[in-house]
Amino acid sequence: MARKSVESFLGKFICGDCEEVMRKIPDSSIDLVVTSPPYADKRDYGSADGTIPPDEYVKWFMPKAKQIHRILKDDGSFVLNISDKVVDNFQHLYVFELLMNLCKKTGFHLVRDYIWYNPATPPNVYSRGGYGRTKKSHEYCFWLAKGETWKFNMDPIRKPYSRDMQKYLQGKGKGDRNQNTRPSTHNFDCEKTWTNNGGSDPGSVIEIANTSSNDYFIKLCKEQQIAHPARFPEKLAEFFILSGSNEGDIVLDPFSGSGTTAASAQRNHRHWMHRYKPRLLQTGNFTIRTRTNRAGRGR
Ligand SMILES: C[S@@+](CC[C@H](N)C(=O)[O-])C[C@H]1O[C@@H](n2cnc3c(N)ncnc32)[C@H](O)[C@@H]1O
Structure with missing residues (x-):
């Protein structure tokens, strides 16, 4: 597979399957990957993958993990935001199975398992107490390092x-x-x-309410009558971008959705590149798709 220069990807939303697109990115060229792939059995984003059954999730994700590992620099990090679900009355273990595979098979090292606590999680079926558990008000953010050393800045994330x-x-x-x-x-x-x-030290529980109904992106979406159904808060991406990369570094989100990671990378003077599925072309990326960025400009 012919690889392109990493510069040719910078500041662009690239429409396509992330695994295929990542194959074109040179080895050891990315400083940080921050991403939130579709969760098992969740939404059908209209791609060929459809929804991914929990039992098949690890198999689906591992080839993508291999590409992420290859394109990261030796001191690069991969932050994976993911959550699980209850199947046949018990919480399915695909998230933990994936984590084991990422470390044991792909060669990542677990730096810290972060909990993103969303105090604004709405009540759901579990909240009635009939299923023997509470609602789940957190997701995981696994910080994985490619090599023995990785970048880490505490100061920007201190509380x-x-x-x-x-x-x-x-x-x-x-x-x-x-x-x-x-x-x-x-x-x-x-x-x-x-x-x-x-x-x-802010610790390993990141409390961010996922309430974005008044932000600029949502305002634009409302005007256009479109929306992305599963965005994460920009503050979440920012926590990892500020602590896991430096100004001028390259940040990639292979499952970029509405481009939240890109927005944070741009705001924090990092280069960015993002993949998204063709269907999302209709859902709001139009405003920033062709904009190129240079770290330190265009805030
Ligand atoms: C959980 S959402 C990510 C949302 C994003 N963090 C945000 O804040 O908007 C997952 C995204 O991955 C996209 N996706 C699913 N399969 C993909 C693939 N194989 N390659 C690239 N994107 C994919 C979906 O279309 C969806 O937009």
């Missing part, structure tokens, strides 16, 4: 210190700086004194 901690850092309030005792009464390693890093 603001608690009010007690802010006071403590000013030498006031609860806690004792001389004893290295935090406001929570936990003791720090006594060799260290606590420094102000501008915010705390």
Whole structure:
């Protein structure tokens, strides 16, 4: 298969099957992949794949994973946003089976399993309590590294210190700086004194309400009477773009849908490239399809 230069893909939405298109991308050329493929048995996006049964999901995804692994740079990362479903009264294990395969067969290393908690998850059949479980209000975001090292920036994703901690850092309030005792009464390693890093480690639960009814994209969709049914919030993509790549890096979303990852990459001065299925041509990508970007411009 003839491979094109990576530059020829930058800043473009490419219409097609992501596996086929990725085959044309050179080896070790992408810094970060952030993506959310169709979940098993979910929506039919009108592609030849239709909906993917849970039992066949791993088989469906693995050739795509192989391409993602090949095109990532040695210090590149792959962030996979995915969720599972209940089948025959129990939660199906395809997500975990896929994760095992990505690590054991494709050669990815699991850096961190993140939980995206959506406090705005609406009540559903489980909320009546009759099925022996609650509704599921989170999805997974698996951060996988291609190699032994990967990029990671903590500063852009730090969360603001608690009010007690802010006071403590000013030498006031609860806690004792001389004893290295935090406001929570936990003791720090006594060799260290606590420094102000501008915010705390956000941890592995990312809380973002998926309520986008008033954003610019939805406004455009309403005007055109179109919409993408399964977008993730731009803040979710941003969390991984800011922490897993640097300005000027190349971010790819092979299942780009409405282009949320591209929007975040553009806003955060990264190059981007996205794949989407032909049917989505009708659903809203028209506004940005032919726009090319250069990192640092066009905000
Ligand atoms: C869960 S949605 C992604 C939504 C996206 N994160 C957003 O915020 O808009 C999955 C997308 O993958 C697309 N898709 C499904 N199979 C595909 C394939 N083989 N190649 C490329 N895109 C595909 C679907 O059309 C759908 O738009």
